Amino acid sequence: MSWVRIWVHMVFSTKNKVPFLHQKIRKQVIQHIRQNAETIGIWLDSVNGYVDHVHCLISLNKDQTISKVAQLIKGESSFWINRYNLTNSKFAWQG
Numbered sequence: 001m002s003w004v005r006i007w008v009h010m011v012f013s014t015k016n017k018v019p020f021l022h023q024k025i026r027k028q029v030i031q032h033i034r035q036n037a038e039t040i041g042i043w044l045d046s047v048n049g050y051v052d053h054v055h056c057l058i059s060l061n062k063d064q065t066i067s068k069v070a071q072l073i074k075g076e077s078s079f080w081i082n083r084y085n086l087t088n089s090k091f092a093w094q095g
Contacts, residue, residue, distance in 0.1 A: 004062040007045075007057065007059055007060075010057075010058055010066070012053065014093060014094065015094050016094070019051035019052045020091055021052065025081075026049055026051070036072075037058075042058060043060075044057070044058055045057040045058065
Protein backbone atom coordinates (compact mmCIF):
# COMPACT_ATOMS: atom_id res chain seq x y z
CA MET A 1 0.00 0.00 0.00
CA SER A 2 1.34 3.44 -0.89
CA TRP A 3 1.64 6.29 1.56
CA VAL A 4 0.37 9.69 0.45
CA ARG A 5 0.53 12.96 2.36
CA ILE A 6 -0.60 16.25 0.81
CA TRP A 7 -0.41 19.43 2.87
CA VAL A 8 -2.97 22.17 2.25
CA HIS A 9 -2.97 25.66 3.76
CA MET A 10 -6.64 26.60 3.71
CA VAL A 11 -7.75 30.16 4.48
CA PHE A 12 -11.40 31.08 4.62
CA SER A 13 -13.07 34.31 5.66
CA THR A 14 -16.36 35.28 7.16
CA LYS A 15 -19.02 36.30 4.66
CA ASN A 16 -18.36 39.87 3.49
CA LYS A 17 -15.32 39.91 5.81
CA VAL A 18 -17.58 40.81 8.77
CA PRO A 19 -15.41 40.77 11.93
CA PHE A 20 -17.51 38.20 13.83
CA LEU A 21 -14.59 36.30 15.33
CA HIS A 22 -13.57 38.52 18.21
CA GLN A 23 -11.20 36.91 20.72
CA LYS A 24 -13.70 34.96 22.86
CA ILE A 25 -15.66 33.55 19.92
CA ARG A 26 -12.49 32.89 17.90
CA LYS A 27 -11.04 30.68 20.65
CA GLN A 28 -14.27 28.69 20.86
CA VAL A 29 -14.54 28.30 17.09
CA ILE A 30 -10.89 27.23 16.72
CA GLN A 31 -11.27 24.67 19.50
CA HIS A 32 -14.48 23.37 17.93
CA ILE A 33 -12.91 23.11 14.45
CA ARG A 34 -9.99 21.16 15.96
CA GLN A 35 -12.28 18.75 17.86
CA ASN A 36 -14.60 18.25 14.89
CA ALA A 37 -11.71 17.58 12.51
CA GLU A 38 -10.36 14.91 14.85
CA THR A 39 -13.81 13.33 15.17
CA ILE A 40 -14.37 13.07 11.41
CA GLY A 41 -10.85 11.94 10.51
CA ILE A 42 -9.29 15.13 9.15
CA TRP A 43 -5.63 15.62 10.11
CA LEU A 44 -5.58 19.25 11.22
CA ASP A 45 -2.00 20.16 12.06
CA SER A 46 -2.75 23.73 13.10
CA VAL A 47 -5.61 26.20 13.09
CA ASN A 48 -5.65 29.89 13.94
CA GLY A 49 -7.21 33.10 12.72
CA TYR A 50 -8.25 36.67 13.25
CA VAL A 51 -11.53 38.56 13.48
CA ASP A 52 -12.56 37.88 9.88
CA HIS A 53 -10.73 34.72 8.77
CA VAL A 54 -9.32 31.33 9.78
CA HIS A 55 -6.17 29.48 8.65
CA CYS A 56 -6.00 25.67 8.70
CA LEU A 57 -2.98 23.52 7.88
CA ILE A 58 -4.42 20.19 6.82
CA SER A 59 -2.80 16.99 5.72
CA LEU A 60 -4.99 15.16 3.23
CA ASN A 61 -4.84 11.43 2.85
CA LYS A 62 -5.42 9.68 -0.46
CA ASP A 63 -9.21 9.44 -0.14
CA GLN A 64 -9.85 13.08 0.83
CA THR A 65 -10.34 16.06 -1.48
CA ILE A 66 -9.72 19.71 -0.71
CA SER A 67 -13.30 20.66 -1.55
CA LYS A 68 -14.83 17.95 0.64
CA VAL A 69 -12.60 18.77 3.62
CA ALA A 70 -13.35 22.50 3.24
CA GLN A 71 -17.07 21.74 3.02
CA LEU A 72 -16.95 19.60 6.16
CA ILE A 73 -14.99 22.14 8.20
CA LYS A 74 -16.78 25.28 7.04
CA GLY A 75 -20.29 23.82 6.91
CA GLU A 76 -20.21 22.16 10.30
CA SER A 77 -18.54 25.11 12.05
CA SER A 78 -21.02 27.66 10.69
CA PHE A 79 -23.90 25.36 11.70
CA TRP A 80 -22.38 25.08 15.20
CA ILE A 81 -21.85 28.86 15.53
CA ASN A 82 -25.49 29.53 14.56
CA ARG A 83 -26.84 26.68 16.69
CA TYR A 84 -25.29 28.15 19.84
CA ASN A 85 -25.99 31.79 18.85
CA LEU A 86 -22.36 32.86 19.20
CA THR A 87 -22.99 35.92 17.00
CA ASN A 88 -25.70 38.57 17.10
CA SER A 89 -26.79 37.82 13.54
CA LYS A 90 -26.66 34.81 11.23
CA PHE A 91 -23.09 33.63 10.69
CA ALA A 92 -21.72 32.37 7.37
CA TRP A 93 -18.33 31.74 5.80
CA GLN A 94 -17.48 33.32 2.45
CA GLY A 95 -18.32 31.05 -0.49
